[in-house]
Amino acid sequence: xxxxxxxxxxxxxxxxxxxxxxxxxxxxxxxxxxxxxxxxxxxxxxxxxxxxxxxxxxxxxxxxxxxxxxxxxxxxxxxxxxxxxxxxxxxxxxxxxxxxxxxxxxxxxxxxxxxxxxxxxxxxxxxxxxxxxxxxxxxxxxxxxxxxxxxxxxxxxxxxxxxxxxxxxxxxxxxxxxxxxxxxxxxxxxxxxxxxxxxxxxxxxxxxxxxxxxxxxxxxxxxxxxxxxxxxxxxxxxxxxxxxxxxxxxxxxxxxxxxxxxxxxxxxxxxxxxxxxxxxxxxxxxxxxxxxxxxxxxxxxxxxxxxxxxxxxxxxxxxxxxxxxxxxxxxxxxxxxxxxxxxxxxxxxxxxxxxxxxxxxxxxxxxxxxxxxxxxxxxxxxxxxxxxxxxxxxxxxxxxxxxxxxxxxxxxxxxxxxxxxxxxxxxxxxxxxxxxxxxxxxxxxxxxxxxxxxxxxxxxxxxxxxxxxxxxxxxxxxxxxxxxxxxxxxxxxxxxxxxxxxxxxx
Numbered sequence: 001x002x003x004x005x006x007x008x009x010x011x012x013x014x015x016x017x018x019x020x021x022x023x024x025x026x027x028x029x030x031x032x033x034x035x036x037x038x039x040x041x042x043x044x045x046x047x048x049x050x051x052x053x054x055x056x057x058x059x060x061x062x063x064x065x066x067x068x069x070x071x072x073x074x075x076x077x078x079x080x081x082x083x084x085x086x087x088x089x090x091x092x093x094x095x096x097x098x099x100x101x102x103x104x105x106x107x108x109x110x111x112x113x114x115x116x117x118x119x120x121x122x123x124x125x126x127x128x129x130x131x132x133x134x135x136x137x138x139x140x141x142x143x144x145x146x147x148x149x150x151x152x153x154x155x156x157x158x159x160x161x162x163x164x165x166x167x168x169x170x171x172x173x174x175x176x177x178x179x180x181x182x183x184x185x186x187x188x189x190x191x192x193x194x195x196x197x198x199x200x201x202x203x204x205x206x207x208x209x210x211x212x213x214x215x216x217x218x219x220x221x222x223x224x225x226x227x228x229x230x231x232x233x234x235x236x237x238x239x240x241x242x243x244x245x246x247x248x249x250x251x252x253x254x255x256x257x258x259x260x261x262x263x264x265x266x267x268x269x270x271x272x273x274x275x276x277x278x279x280x281x282x283x284x285x286x287x288x289x290x291x292x293x294x295x296x297x298x299x300x301x302x303x304x305x306x307x308x309x310x311x312x313x314x315x316x317x318x319x320x321x322x323x324x325x326x327x328x329x330x331x332x333x334x335x336x337x338x339x340x341x342x343x344x345x346x347x348x349x350x351x352x353x354x355x356x357x358x359x360x361x362x363x364x365x366x367x368x369x370x371x372x373x374x375x376x377x378x379x380x381x382x383x384x385x386x387x388x389x390x391x392x393x394x395x396x397x398x399x400x401x402x403x404x405x406x407x408x409x410x411x412x413x414x415x416x417x418x419x420x421x422x423x424x425x426x427x428x429x430x431x432x433x434x435x436x437x438x439x440x441x442x443x444x445x446x447x448x449x450x451x452x453x454x455x456x457x458x459x460x461x462x463x464x465x466x467x468x469x470x471x472x473x474x475x476x477x478x479x480x481x482x483x484x485x486x487x488x489x490x491x492x493x494x495x496x497x498x499x500x501x502x503x504x505x506x
Contacts, residue, residue, distance in 0.1 A: 040259025082436020093425020
């Protein structure tokens with residue numbers, strides 16, 4: 001039966017049926033979402049943000065100061081792991097769009113089946129193997145494997161937005177719920193990873209020399225027993241934190257599966273033939289509004305990724321808050337969580353493009369102040385709380401605007417439908433690509449600047465590099481992204497017009 005439905009969806013016919021009154025009532029009922037359904041849908045987005053936040057904020061410093069990898073090899077792991085998504089994200093999106101409908105839907109089987117393998121790989125990322133020569137290969141294998149499996153979860157979940165309701169208003173509302181929970185997920189990820197790891201913070205090395213695992217094992221006579229014990233405690237703390245996050249991942253996936261019913265998009269059936277992978281690429285990137293939206297958010301996302309990936313090191317070494325950085329990160333995520341409802345109201349009141357300009361530029365004064373204002377813990381907390389408001393906008397707006405670009409494609413291409421997963425997969429790819437570039441470039445830059453593993457202090461070149469990575473580079477990228485958004489054609493009038501056309505077709 002599932003195969004018959006899948007073949008029927010991709011047939012050559014083009015059917016537009018005039019709905020009966022009973023059909024209209026049925027679709028209106030299907031269009032509405034209960035608060036419970038919205039919450040269950042939103043909870044499904046938490047695993048991606050919890051794991052992403054933990055990796056984004058802590059993986060770099062973990063590889064450098066806990067796994068004791070050379071910065072050059074750490075940069076390779078971070079970049080290759082994200083660059084691997086250049087293959088997995090579009091490929092999974094293509095495969096999902098070709099998947100047949102089952103009694104659980106088209107997206108849900110991908111989400112459920114990928115979860116157990118994803119949590120296993122995530123846990124092993126935070127384990128330090130005993131063989132030094134195999135560390136790089138170990139982290140490459142499990143980091144890339146986790147990225148692939150998480151893609152199998154997140155691409156279908158992202159596309160699920162188009163299948164939980166036929167009403168744009170309901171989808172926007174569900175997106176707001178989702179963004180609130182996802183930002184809450186980053187708060188949870190920061191709290192779990194930061195607080196557990198913070199309780200087992202290993203001491204720094206005041207001599208300025210690198211402390212590698214060989215030193216720990218063959219030179220007990222140089223009085224490094226305590227650093228050795230503390231480092232082992234720190235490694236165990238990372239594993240405990242990863243175990244907690246894995247448990248949350250599984251619970252969220254189950255809530256999503258049990259609480260959300262995927263709806264087949266049959267309100268008006270426009271049925272197309274299957275297309276090849278490269279045809280799908282040309283299709284999505286050839287749609288102007290989508291391409292401009294993705295490119296704009298690519299640069300703004302890259303800006304926030306640079307800030308995210310280097311903020312822990314910046315707080316530890318440049319600001320001198322080595323024992324407080326996890327609390328500063330927690331303040332940023334708490335502020336972002338509280339600000340999500342405000343931005344949802346703002347984009348409804350003033351429009352999404354206006355929200356992009358205001359929300360994204362609001363972080364610039366804080367990026368400047370955190371570098372030029374003399375180091376002070378109270379001031380840093382205040383600046384971090386204010387910056388979290390802009391972080392909330394960066395979370396909410398892309399996912400709120402993406403359905404508008406997909407709807408615009410449907411209006412302009414009524415003969416080609418059913419490709420939502422491809423659109424979402426390419427946006428996920430560009431987001432992860434931005435993360436990979438930021439982490440790889442950041443770690444490699446620190447290597448060139450002379451970063452000292454677990455050093456109590458760093459050379460002046462490292463201090464300057466960190467300031468550039470968390471302030472100057474993000475500001476330039478934000479400006480480029482906003483310039484691209486000037487040409488983005490879907491304003492509120494255009495969006496409402498598209499919704500009217502699609503409603504008439506139903």
